[in-house]
Amino acid sequence: MCAIQLARARYREVVDQLAPPQPGSMLDLERAHTSREPLDTLVMAHRARATENLDRLFEMMLVDGSEQMFAYPYSQYSLIRTTVEAAATAMWLIQSSKKADRILRALQLAYRNSQEALQFAELLKGKNAAGRARAAEIRSTARLNELKNSVGPLRQVALTRPPRYTAILTAVSPKSGNRNIAGYAISSPLVVWKISSAFLHGSEQVIRTLSEIRQIEEFTDGVASFRITPNVQLLAVSIRTCVDLIADVDQRYGHLATHDYAGRPASN
Numbered sequence: 001m002c003a004i005q006l007a008r009a010r011y012r013e014v015v016d017q018l019a020p021p022q023p024g025s026m027l028d029l030e031r032a033h034t035s036r037e038p039l040d041t042l043v044m045a046h047r048a049r050a051t052e053n054l055d056r057l058f059e060m061m062l063v064d065g066s067e068q069m070f071a072y073p074y075s076q077y078s079l080i081r082t083t084v085e086a087a088a089t090a091m092w093l094i095q096s097s098k099k100a101d102r103i104l105r106a107l108q109l110a111y112r113n114s115q116e117a118l119q120f121a122e123l124l125k126g127k128n129a130a131g132r133a134r135a136a137e138i139r140s141t142a143r144l145n146e147l148k149n150s151v152g153p154l155r156q157v158a159l160t161r162p163p164r165y166t167a168i169l170t171a172v173s174p175k176s177g178n179r180n181i182a183g184y185a186i187s188s189p190l191v192v193w194k195i196s197s198a199f200l201h202g203s204e205q206v207i208r209t210l211s212e213i214r215q216i217e218e219f220t221d222g223v224a225s226f227r228i229t230p231n232v233q234l235l236a237v238s239i240r241t242c243v244d245l246i247a248d249v250d251q252r253y254g255h256l257a258t259h260d261y262a263g264r265p266a267s268n
């Protein structure tokens with residue numbers, strides 16, 4: 001069984017969807033402070049975005065009952081990038097051990113969602129005709145600030161958009177375990193996201209470094225033809241990172257959705 005098949009086998013152990021928080025659990029109680037877009041539903045939404053893309057990736061690469069595998073130089077990295085980005089966002093939302101951090105992150109995402117809805121309306125209709133969307137954004141922001149101010153430590157904190165995806169990916173990525181290397185492990189979500197972005201945006205020097213290149217014609221006037229094929233080992237590492245990150249999200253969510261702030265099991 002190849003590494004990608006092993007990753008799929010591991011992925012099949014993951015539940016299809018997360019259960020709602022149990023009454024009295026941390027996530028259940030934090031709904032009151034994130035009611036515009038509840039924290040648990042934000043996690044579920046980003047996890048669903050991750051798993052749908054990963055489902056399509058496995059369907060593209062593997063056929064049940066067959067040892068055949070299909071790997072492509074570019075397209076599969078777009079699915080990997082969306083998967084790792086979405087799973088990292090879900091993890092970032094609930095990563096902190098502090099209630100106020102989790103609530104603020106959920107409110108930041110809800111604030112961004114509201115602003116992006118307004119920007120989309122303005123793109124389609126023009127700013128002058130987007131009055132209804134602008135009024136909805138004003139109401140949404142006012143409500144989000146009310147929710148923020150319901151949490152003592154957040155009253156003096158300004159409501160802003162969440163950090164950029166680079167910062168989110170960095171927050172959920174471990175550094176290399178090698179003490180002689182200051183950077184991140186190639187299997188970290190941040191590096192997998194960067195690799196995928198290079199393929200998605202056509203960063204040719206990085207793509208050539210990370211792919212298998214074979215010359216298929218001799219040079220003529222300084223020009224030759226080359227064939228690019230994917231590095232299957234790199235694909236496997238990237239896919240396994242996605243699977244492991246989703247499993248980590250599930251583990252963290254499962255704890256917050258079933259335990260109270262004292263660490264005791266919540267009542268059903």
